Amino acid sequence: MRDRGLDVLLVTDPANIYYLSGYDAYSFYVPQILAVTHDRDQPVWIGREQDLTCARETTWLDREHVLLYSDDYVDSELHPMEFVVDRLDEWELADGTIGVELDADYYTARAHQAFTAALPTGAAVEDATKLVNYCRMVKSEAEIEYHQRAAAISERAMEVGIETIGPGVRKCDAAAAVHEALYSGADGTGGDYPAIVPLMPAGEGTGSPHLTWTDEEYEAGEPVILELAGVVNRYHSPLTRTMFLGEPPAEAERAAAVIIDGLEAALDAVEPGVTAESVERAWREEIAGTTVEKESRIGYSTGIGYPPSWVEGSVSIRPGDETELRPNMVFHMIPGVWFDDYGIEISESFRVTEDGAEVLADVPRELIVKE
Structure with missing residues (x-):
């Protein structure tokens, strides 16, 4: 992320989310995002409210690093990426350089549209599609x-x-x-x-x-x-x-x-x-x-x-x-x-x-x- 000049990385590929957090559930049909920042020793998993127990069961994250959007965001005019922007704003990162996985299978065109529309004018969005994938290449x-x-x-x-x-x-x-x-x-x-x-x-x-x-x-x-x-x-x-x-x-x-x-x-x-x-x-x-x-x-x-x-x-x-x-x-x-x-x-x-x-x-x- 430092080499790419990214202030925050938003991971949406389920394989990359699993690699970084351990999250493992068949819930990727709704948006779920893992936010990685420089100032936290854990990433932040953002997902549907009813999947809290999945995060508890499978991840190594502390409870404060699990954020939940309500069911109002599911199959509605609202979009979870708007919820993500609100969290970035709270962290004073919304106007920074944000990496997103533009080619991830579950990061849809609508998700990106909702995300960029909610961002402040000063934000810069960079394609970080393969950043985690290349980190995964050499296995333990x-x-x-x-x-x-x-x-x-x-x-x-x-x-x-x-x-x-x-x-x-x-x-x-x-x-x-x-x-x-x-x-x-x-x-x-x-x-x-x-x-x-x-x-x-x-x-x-x-x-x-x-x-x-x-x-x-x-x-x-x-x-x-x-x-x-x-x-x-x-x-x-x-x-x-x-x-x-x-x-x-x-x-x-x-x-x-x-x-x-x-x-x-x-x-x-x-x-x-x-x-x-x-x-x-x-x-x-x-x-x-x-x-x-x-x-x-x-x-x-x-x-x-x-x-x-x-x-x-x-x-x-x-x-x-x-x-x-x-x-x-x-x-x-x-x-x-x-x-x-x-x-x-x-x-x-x-x-x-x-x-x-x-x-x-x-x-x-x-x-x-x-x-």
Whole structure:
């Protein structure tokens, strides 16, 4: 904040609020704000009156650092950001330089309009969208443990999905089995709800990256993609595999082999000090001259996640991202490729260590064939 010249930072991304305060409740559908200032040793959580007990249950904040707006502000002409401006005015910060997360999913256009309209003339508003996200990139040992425990849940849920999916099985029933595995957990650790529901396209739908499921039955011969994430204390370890319910076409087997080779080359390129774009370059060089092409990023940093995404919103493994990798950064590398008739996704979550990439889950890295 000092480097950016900010007098106060207003955090609205639920993941960033959780990171800074511990607040964890499914209440982000109404405005909730965490105000960080230079003169307080705790941030101030501002939320709906009925969520006071959620703040008491989950945060480390003293009661005087929890401020509540009344229900009159919910779904009405009033807006909670007007309440926030009143508090800034009391703190003599309303006419300062204020950082806000302009691209946060739950900071709406109306919220920003209400906020700026209520501010005094001398106020300056700066976009601080990724300020906390970049602070989150390097994980503590406790955070790494959460990722590892989440990866064990991912392994179990993937095993259940592979066992359950097959010709004649309803896709919604397979989704139910995967969800049960994600929530029941693994190795004595229970799971939490993921920021993204399991993505489970089948058939030609695998040519689209973000489809879920229907109540139709799987058919013999079709491909199926399963992308999921185990979650522990909101830390995600995403994992993806592709299977064919029968003998896959030769071109699909060749494409899968190329994708696996490229994924492994990129993982081999990971070490402290290299840039995110150099890791992507290793993938690009490995797949050069094959039928596989991919212009979008092949990975991104991950960690705490709330709907609608488990993406951390900081580093991307793609050309142009010159961020240097550091130990205890965590990424989801997902070089998914989508063709007209089918798609193939084989991904790994990994931790950057002093010795390179430590893959978090232990699931065979292959195109899965179920006869």
